[in-house]
Amino acid sequence: MTNLDFELLRTVVQTGPHPLFATVSGAHLYGFPSPDSDVDLRGAFVLPVPDLLRLQEPQETITITQSCAGAEVNWVAHDLRKFARLMTRHNGYVLEQLYSPLVVHGGPWLEELRAIGQGCVTRHLYHHYLGFAKAQRKLLTKPAPTVKELLYAYRVLLTGIHVLRTGEVETNLRVLTQHHPQPGIAELIKWKWTPWPSL
Template sequence: MNEATDVPGGVPLRHDVLTEHQAKVARAYLAKRAGERHHLVIYLSGAHAYGFPSPDSDLDLKSVHIARTADLVGLVPRPGGAEVMLVEDGVEIDYGSNEIGDVLRGVLKGNGNYLERLLGELVLEADVPRLLGLRPLVKAALSRRVVRHYGGFATSQLRAAEVAPTAKKVLYVLRTARTGLHLLRTGELVTDLNQLVTEYGPDIAELKARKQSGERAALSTDELGHWRGVLDRAIADMGGAVITSVLPEEPTGAAIAALEDWLKATRRELW
């Protein structure tokens, strides 16, 4: 395994969670993409971020990029987004990138996908000074709106698990529900299910073992029946947490203004 790279000022680059080969392939692939867009952050999402990667897990590389202002103000805006799935030197890669303007608007709506890219721990590459300046502003803009994302996403994942039950799908429902619950209760974003179940349960050791034996490890009808009650309660826990959440109902005017100022300053810098 690689070691985490310490960046002066405080955003460690987490190639240590990848094998040497995965890290080499990821670096080479992202270097190509960096020639196409200015990455603010490239975040390793999916099973790696959630704490239960399998040997055959893909690299879920989710980016936020900053388009040149000149590309946004013409008759035909070119925000430069991308969605690519491919196999590179034996490593399956799922790369996606969204422009910072859309991302910050999503942050204000409680979009957990974007929040995890900006605040998550498994950063592979970043414009470190800008990311460090933005993170506290994003944290200040957190609100109870996140329940719409995490509650809705967990519910849709549960439906998918009912159609074709696998250990992976059950773990994904739990991860989504527990991340949402913890965020509402503490204002802290945690995506690693191993950390979350230590505080909130349940025991996932058997599920993890099944999932890590293969991405498509199936569950029987009886096994799904056991977990169905657990998943229903996990989703319901979020609904209860909204009432007593430490987060405000919606982002404050000051938080919105701070993000607006940051975005305008960045647009001026990167014309």
């Protein structure tokens, strides 16, 4: 799916606990969706009080997968306590979700979390992006790496460079290459649409 139907996506995020916020992540956020791309929804919710008062540990993460308009939609959300814990541990994934401009469900909670999140955008994110970049580089050493894997490698490297230089969490590869030009990115994005799976 390349064009997002936000009304349809709102029905998906309402199938679990009431969300504090829900945003689009993955290829759509990164600026290179293709017709076969899944839609990745991420966010946070608050566990009901009875769930917190039980003896067993509550379920801190929900995962819901639905088929919508011919595309698979994956809705993954963390309880607010877990989401805050990940933020304070300089987890770039949750910060990217928090600052995604593709908002499916927002409001005062999202604005407040974004304000709090600014305190988590520090140089310690270097470790997150370095680890992620190493993992992506390893994928590129296997036989027949894909265009998608190369785009993900560029995306994570440029996001890491950008956030460390500016303090801004930017994940869209098209926007990132305006600030940090890299020859060949536009061509790679076009190739992702072609039937050829490998480089």
